[in-house]
Amino acid sequence: MNRRTVLRAAATAASAVLLTAAATACSSSGAGSSDGKGRTTVRIAYQEIPNADLVVKDKRLLEQALPDADIKWVKFDSGGDVNTAVLAGSVDLGLAGSSPVTKGLSAPLNIPYKVLWVHDLIGENEALVARGGITGVGQLVGKKVATPFGSTSHYSLLAALQAAGVDPAKVNVIDLQPQDALAAWKRGDIDAAYTWTPTLTELEKDGKVLVTSRQLAEQGKRTADLGVVTNAFAQAHPEIVTAWLKAEDQAVKLAKSDPEQAAASIAKQLNLSPADALAQLKQLVLLTAAEQAGPEYLGKPGAPGKLADNLHDAAVFLKGQQKVDAVPDASVFAKSLAVEELSRAAG
Known part of the structure; x- marks a missing residue:
């Protein structure tokens, strides 16, 4: 057995362990967690990327919208780490790049989550x-x-x-x-x-x-930072998902109308100067909920957008690079788009 085969076998075994852990976590705790007094803890995975997600965090927009919930922000260094945390039942919502999300929706991971937001289209950043x-x-x-x-x-x-x-x-x-x-x-x-x-x-x-x-x-290799939510959490707490989407939309609109104010929040979160934060913010393309509900991105109920095709194309590429075991059917990616949830927030 050569080194590549050994590594792939080890990766498959590790994935099986994570899947078992995730199943155990879901069966024992369900979606999110509760303190026994009716308060839900919302566990959000974030990364130090200069987009509107940091504005939501810095301005405590979600905490203001959900006073009866406990919001827990957990920092991760990459989308691969976010996938691992989701599988382990440690987070409910989070940010991961389009490549990790593609891998998450493909074998051997097959993570039970869906895409409900485009945090940014990746550019010079x-x-x-x-x-x-x-x-x-x-x-x-x-x-x-x-x-x-x-x-x-x-x-x-x-x-x-x-x-x-x-x-x-x-x-x-x-x-x-x-x-x-x-x-x-x-x-x-x-x-x-x-x-x-x-x-x-x-x-x-x-x-x-x-x-x-x-x-x-x-050249056709578009990447993005995406917001994901576990299927279990979305089903159990639709009102929280809607509040999260509206908070993200509010932050994007602020970044578009008053980029200096948004950059000030990002600067505090990343320990940067406001000028550097503004320069990095401008390297990204941010989209409002209404824009994301268009055909180029998530789309609308009954009419999933081209983001599903982008994810499928990425899976084909990753399969060719032996980074996923198989390419899911295009319908898998179409069904993974949380168009119903986005429609509620954008309406």
Whole structure:
């Protein structure tokens, strides 16, 4: 048995353990948790990405909308970690990139959650940066490149290598979370990294951007940060899901009408200057609930949007890269779009 086969077998075994843990958690605690006094604890996975989700957190919009619930924000470093937490029954709602969500909806994970929000369309805030005289993706053969495995950056790195005609097996791709990649960069342990802001901003200071996720999107490899909710929680607490969607919509509208105020909240959450937070915010495309209910994104009840096709295309790509076991039928992704919930909030 070769090394790749051993690793894939180990990954499958680990997934089976997580699925068992998730089943146990769901059967014992149900959706969310309660303090026995009628108060529901809402566990939200978030990441340090400069979008409107941090505005919701900083301004306590959800806490204001749900005074009878306890809101627990839990920070994660990547969407792969969010998937693991969902499987373990540790979170109810959360942010994960489109690549981790695609993997989550595919075998062997088959996570029982659905997509109810597009936090942002990824642009220049994710990119491949290199140094040491490397000026093109084709020069990465034999080099050490860091990225968080299972993330949108990982997906984009593979897409960039494919577009440049580079066999990923000939590149030493290393699984590192953003802050770990930055530390490895400073030590001189890696030649390049595909990651996101604010870590990306630090890498750009002495590195060269080879390609951005916006450029890859123009080539048909669009990525996004998505909001997911477990099926069990959505069924048990529709009023909380609606409140969450309305809070996110409120924050997006604020970011569009008063970006400086939104950036001030993001700056506090990320420990950045307001100017840096505003610059990073502008690298993303944010969408209101009404825009997301259009045919390009989630769509409406009875008419799922093109986001389902985007996720299916990503699954086809990931299967070709042996990152998922099988490509689900297109209907699986269409059914995963929480159009009913979005319609209630956008109406």
